[in-house]
Every structure is written in C-alpha cells, then in structure tokens.
Amino acid sequence: MNIRNCDSIKVALKVYFIMGSPNCNDNPASVLQAAIEGGITLFQFREKGTGALTGNAKVELAKQLQQLCRQHQIPFIVNDDINLAIALNADGVHIGQEDEPADEVRKKIGHDKIIGVSVHSYDEAMSALEGGADYFGIGPVFPTKTKEDAKPSNGTKLIEELRDRGISIPIVGIGGITADNAGSVIKAGADGVSVITAISHAPSVTEAAKNLRKSVFEG
Numbered sequence: 001m002n003i004r005n006c007d008s009i010k011v012a013l014k015v016y017f018i019m020g021s022p023n024c025n026d027n028p029a030s031v032l033q034a035a036i037e038g039g040i041t042l043f044q045f046r047e048k049g050t051g052a053l054t055g056n057a058k059v060e061l062a063k064q065l066q067q068l069c070r071q072h073q074i075p076f077i078v079n080d081d082i083n084l085a086i087a088l089n090a091d092g093v094h095i096g097q098e099d100e101p102a103d104e105v106r107k108k109i110g111h112d113k114i115i116g117v118s119v120h121s122y123d124e125a126m127s128a129l130e131g132g133a134d135y136f137g138i139g140p141v142f143p144t145k146t147k148e149d150a151k152p153s154n155g156t157k158l159i160e161e162l163r164d165r166g167i168s169i170p171i172v173g174i175g176g177i178t179a180d181n182a183g184s185v186i187k188a189g190a191d192g193v194s195v196i197t198a199i200s201h202a203p204s205v206t207e208a209a210k211n212l213r214k215s216v217f218e219g
C-alpha cells in the first residue's frame with residue numbers, strides 16, 4: 001500500500017493521537033496501548049515541553065511506542081525531529097513553520113514518507129503544498145494550554161477557507177479539541193481531529209478515544 005495515498009491519509013487522520021511523556025499521567029506505553037484499544041487511527045510522537053526526554057531515553061521511548069503502533073498497524077509519525085524519524089524508519093514527520101521547510105525535509109526523508117505541515121494562512125498552505133506536504137495541521141481551533149507557544153485560537157475559519165478555495169489536501173484540526181466539539185471541526189471540512197489531552201489526560205484513555213471516534217464518525 002502507498003502510505004502517501006491521499007485517501008489513505010484522510011482515513012488515517014480521523015482520530016489522530018499526539019503525545020510524549022510530558023503529556024502522560026501514566027506510563028506512555030500504557031497510555032498509547034489504551035488509546036489504540038479505543039480506536040485511534042494515527043499516532044504522533046511529540047516529546048516536547050517541560051520534562052521532555054532527550055538523547056537515548058527519547059530514542060528508546062520512541063522505539064517502544066513505534067513497536068506498539070506497528071503491532072496494531074497504526075502509522076507512526078515523528079514531530080520535529082527529522083533525524084529520529086529517519087533513524088527509526090518512521091512512517092512520516094510533522095513540521096511547523098518554525099521547523100525545517102517541507103522541501104528540505106522531503107529531500108531528507110524520501111518520497112515514501114508522510115509529511116504533515118502546520119499552516120495558519122492561505123499563503124502558508126500554498127507554500128506547504130509546493131514543498132510537498134501530504135496533509136495540513138490547522139490550529140489552534142479552540143484554546144489550548146498544552147502548547148506553550150500556540151497562536152490565538154482561530155476556530156474553523158481557515159479550514160473552511162481552504163475548502164471553499166478548492167484545496168482538497170487532507171486536513172486535520174488541532175488545539176482544544178474534545179469529543180464535544182470534534183463534530184464541528186469535521187463539518188467545517190477537516191478529515192480528522194488531532195488531540196493530546198482529550199485522550200492523554202482522560203480518566204479512561206480508552207473511553208476517551210472511543211468517544212472521540214464516535215464524534216468524528218457520527219457527528
């Protein structure tokens with residue numbers, strides 16, 4: 001299967017769980033296992049923020065989480081760290097406007113890997129497309145405390161604008177998304193939702209993933 005196929009990416013983006021050890025109240029592998037049992041469709045390893053692991057500890061955690069994803073056929077995406085993604089033969093990377101440009105990343109990771117790019121305007125979206133992005137992450141849709149340097153929340157405006165202007169690339173919304181508001185993000189034109197705390201901090205991680213899935217698939 002071509003992992004970069006647009007329809008496959010749209011399916012994978014539906015319930016996109018992102019986390020690293022700073023986001024977990026429990027052992028990250030247990031949290032990921034529980035989220036997989038709840039039906040997540042894609043995972044991003046984002047080892048970032050206060051207390052984030054570095055060096056060998058980061059690599060070992062990434063390997064452990066990648067192994068879990070492999071066992072359950074969940075694609076494994078690495079946030080920011082292109083060298084780690086290459087070293088682990090990850091399924092792809094997610095980069096933002098402050099990270100390496102998409103065209104440079106494409107040269108490094110090759111043509112069989114997914115590149116997700118965060119965009120905040122039509123112009124950024126066009127540049128990301130030219131650079132070879134496979135999907136856009138758009139946010140923060142709602143206020144979030146999880147990303148320290150997040151921009152002010154902007155609702156679903158950009159998602160609607162891109163769809164109105166005929167952009168058909170896979171899109172995932174991010175930032176403050178929960179089972180209660182996920183339906184509005186899908187209605188706006190996103191293919192899926194990406195969340196950290198709505199799953200990682202939930203009293204039951206499995207139930208939270210199931211509820212999010214329900215909202216995405218049933219509105």
Ligand SMILES: Cc1ncc(COP(=O)(O)OP(=O)(O)O)c(N)n1
Pocket residue numbers: 018044046048079080094095096097098099116117118136137138139147172174194
């Ligand atoms: C799916 C998805 N969308 C957006 C982001 C944010 O990326 P970025 O702006 O580079 O910020 P950091 O996550 O690196 O702090 C994301 N990670 N995933």
Ligand SMILES: Cc1nc(C(=O)O)sc1CCOP(=O)(O)O
Pocket residue numbers: 118137138139140141143144145146147150151174175176177194195196197198
């Ligand atoms: C990693 C990230 N990126 C964002 C963006 O707007 O690009 S918001 C965000 C944090 C999302 O965490 P939560 O689901 O807990 O709000």
Ligand SMILES: [Mg+2]
Pocket residue numbers: 079080094095096099
């Ligand atoms: Mg980044």
